[in-house]
Amino acid sequence: MSDTDSHFSALRMGQGEMGGSSDGGSDDNIDWNTEDEIEIEKYPVSCCSREAAGPSNTKLFDHFVGMGFSEKLVSRAINENGQENTDLILESLLTYAAIEDSPQEQQIGIVLSVCDNASSDYEENLLDDSSDFDSDSDSEGIYNPSSEEKKMTFLTEMGYTMNEASIAMERCGADASEAELADFICAHQMSKAEDALLPEEKPLPWLSVDDFRKSKKRKFLRYDSCKRNTIRDKKPMCEDDEPIRLPNPMVGFGLPTDSCSQLTHRNLPEPAIGPPYFYYENVALAPKGVWDTISRFLYDVEPEFVDSKYFCACARKRGYVHNLPIHNRCPLRPIPPLTISEALPMTKRWWPNWDTRTKLNCIQTCVGSAKLTERIRKALEDYNGEPPLYIQNYVLNECRKWNLVWVGRNKLAPLEPDEVEMLLGFPRNHTRGGGISRTDRYKSLGNSFQVDTVAYHLSVLKDLYPGGISLLSLFSGIGGAEVALYRLGIPLKNVVSVEISEVNRTIVRCWWDQTNQKGNLIDFADIQQFTAEKLEQLISAVGGFDLVVGGSPCNNLAGSNRYHRDGLEGKESSLFYHYFRVLDLVKSIMSKDQ
DNA sequence: GCGATGATGAAGCGCCGA
């Protein structure tokens, strides 16, 4: 198994289910003469306009060879189409590849060479996709093959074929980001998958860019009938053509405290059905469109939005995309304190009656400063416990903003790290010791799961895996999923943890040792180095994963980020695509092994 | 160099009144 197998895994949803031949026929279902060609005219291929500025013949030749086509085919295509119209050349090349009787291995070889040569550029691709375009625009008229190749590399690393990548780049144009290109291909694959369900098979045209951009949900329309009994129907504002909107109240498929409102069944899209089970988490209040993209990538599974204030004494609005069963959920015992006064009883004595908070806001990675609490103390001390309304409003605003609690007369303070641990469902001192600074504790905790909430969702696994579970934990952080499973009483047979922060890996390792786990814990630092080969070895060693958990970085999604709230294209948050990549690889490898 | 501290808006949504 190699990286290129993801090529097939990405096609699995469409090609495999179409029953298409495997003899190099990845494009058998593509209608190369669709009306969409008209659309192409509206979205000129970047390379064409650049070539028109006057690239040399050699450069043109090298360009297509660099894309992975054989010299023979490139010569033939240039001879047949001339040097002016690179659209035609590219289309000819793709057609040759599609109709050629060459074995698939040849195409795999193309993909492999691109991946290998460009692996070192991969991170840069993820981070700098927009900057590529900027530089292009700066040098208007000058052809820059590296930008195109970087996108090609990105897409092939994602597991798409060269042909799919080329077509997507052609259709979406030069201004398309890597994510948009991947989304475009994904849309086509899903469409093929759905067409496989139709009695009459026919070649499926690629979506036109216009259609794709105007109605990204088009490809999923046929799932509508499956969704009629799902939570979506409980949200009348959530039409298929509308972006995903957050439910109010944010209770997901139901709360343990309200059995009447619990949803016990949903129909998952076919490609989403395990094994393995997967569970993805991120901030609910992400920029518009982010959850639509996440949902589309994760097999069109409807996100479950839950505010942890229903599970503990602090709010934590998160979206969860998973394919777990949703019946027979049960909460962790003991039920944690649900109000501030229950969670922090020593604050009751000092809590003024005009501070009506019963829940804390979302716990973040930073805490209020000592100067702030001192300013508040001074503002309050002249009023003997009954400050005027404007002072009350000022204080309450700061309290909500920084999650301050009353620790004395006129005295507020930020939460201590161990209090945060308790509120989030971790054992006391989970993040303490081992050379970890106080700042790092806050940071790690602020980025973690709320254990009780996650455990409620994962509780359905207890009956399914009485003998224990093998877990692939991506972006593990301080081990929220591991702690949740442990507290549920689900034995951890094997845990493969991927976490970039050494501090966090240390925390998980210490917890693992201190709780006398009997299973195996293997940790890795960088998900970007988590290759198909490595995955295959791990899957072979542990006998497959039962659950793939991950909450990719939210830095560029969170409202608190006033500098780089760039959505899924942001430096850190773009790592979501690696969650999808790894999950899809695991699904592919495990489906082959079965 | 590292950790702690303090200053720094804006996006998105719900609510409410016109």
Place this chain on the structure above:
DNA sequence: TCGGCGCTTCATCATCGC
């Protein structure tokens, strides 16, 4: 229905002290 307002938000960066 629409616009104004209030509320919330897994953060980032510059600076300081050790």
